[in-house]
Amino acid sequence: MLAIVAMTVSVFIIEKKQSDRMSGRNKPETYSEIFNTNLPSDYTVTVADEEEFNQKIIVLLQKDYSEIGGYTESGDAKLLPLLNKDEKIAKATTDMKFLKDYYPEGYYLVVNSVLKTPEKEQQFPNFYRRSMGEENRANILVHELSHISIIVNASKYDIFGYLIEDKFVNFNKLTNTPKGDELLKYISESTSLDDKYLKENKQDIYTTFDEIVAYTKSVRVTRAFAYKNKATIDEDSTQGLSRQLYFLSLHLKNIKENHPDRWGNLKKEKGFVYIMTRQISIAKTEIQVAKDEGVWGSTGTDFAGSIDKNLSWFNENQALFDELFTATGIGSMNNLQNITQQELIKLGIKIKKF
Ligand SMILES: [Zn+2]
DSSP states (O other): OOOOOOOOOOOHHHHHHHHHHHTTOOOGGGGSOOSOTTSOOOOOOOHHHHHHHHHHHHHHHHSOOOOOTTOOOOGGGGGSOBOOHHHHHHHHHHHHHHHHHHOHHHHHHHHHHHHHSOGGGOOGGGGGSBOOOHHHHHHHHHHHHHOGGGSTTOTTSOSSOEEETTEEEEOOOOSSOOOGGGGGGGOSSOOHHHIIIIIISOOOHHHHHHHHHHHHHHHHHHHHHHHHHTOOEESHHHHHHHHHHHHHHHHHHHHHHHOHHHHHHHTTOHHHHHHHHHHHHHHHHHHHHHHHHOEESOBTBSSSOOHHHHHHHHHHTHHHHHHHHHHHTGGGOSOGGGOOHHHHHHTTOEEEEO
16 A cells, blocks of 8 residues: 655755756656566557557446445545546546556556456546545556555466566465564654554565565656656655665564574575565665655655665665575576576566566
């Protein structure tokens, strides 16, 4: 789930500086790190799929859904005015054009998610119930649909796995992993994100990882939005991503210190350790690019804390990641970004086109 934080400030001077930074750059995804050079992504949406998708979303938006499972509105979102049918369709049309033109990964994800989800489990209309800002709406849509668990009856897929680029990725998963509220004891400067994800949702290590995958896409949406509008990059998503990375490192700390049996099991999970290594690298690159392009926003609020502090706390636990790299043998593999399909299979990783 994604915490919604309104971006209310816009200052001319900062926007000017931002447009200077953005000028001459290519589209945002050009600067994102890819998962594996042997598995290039193809975000092509066929004309037939696009037509089916366009018809489907209009039918969905014209029905009067209340919230459907998987996604629930939280916090201030409930206070926003409800939209009528025409407004819903107009906003969805605007958003799909934005994603198609500026963020092809996101467009591919939304189209295929809607096409593959049975009608009674469609989440799409949830994101068009209320009058949200354009950027928040596109962000929440892509973020939430990135959570594969949201496609409840995804019979084509094993229910556990992650959507990375145009791929559905899965591997062996340990059972009985510790709950997220066990991490709260390690946190000295708490934020509202900790309450939501650790205290209330008690997210385990795999759910935290899913948030890293989803928040990486959130950062891309905000970068694409800033690029299109020559405006500032809203910092919230980058904060959120860095905080989830920090949580991931705390999961390792907690498992090692308090659940030695499971730490022993984790040291055998080559598939997870490989995917985690790659996704951490992708997420860190995304944060760095956002910083280079100039994130700006609500630092100083308690949403997800400071990006740099979160990263430095993450780095304090680097030895734990190193221990897993060594134990699984991932650390001694060369060129993790371009290993072959066969090597991936040997690690117990299954990859299908989403
Ligand atoms: Zn989420």
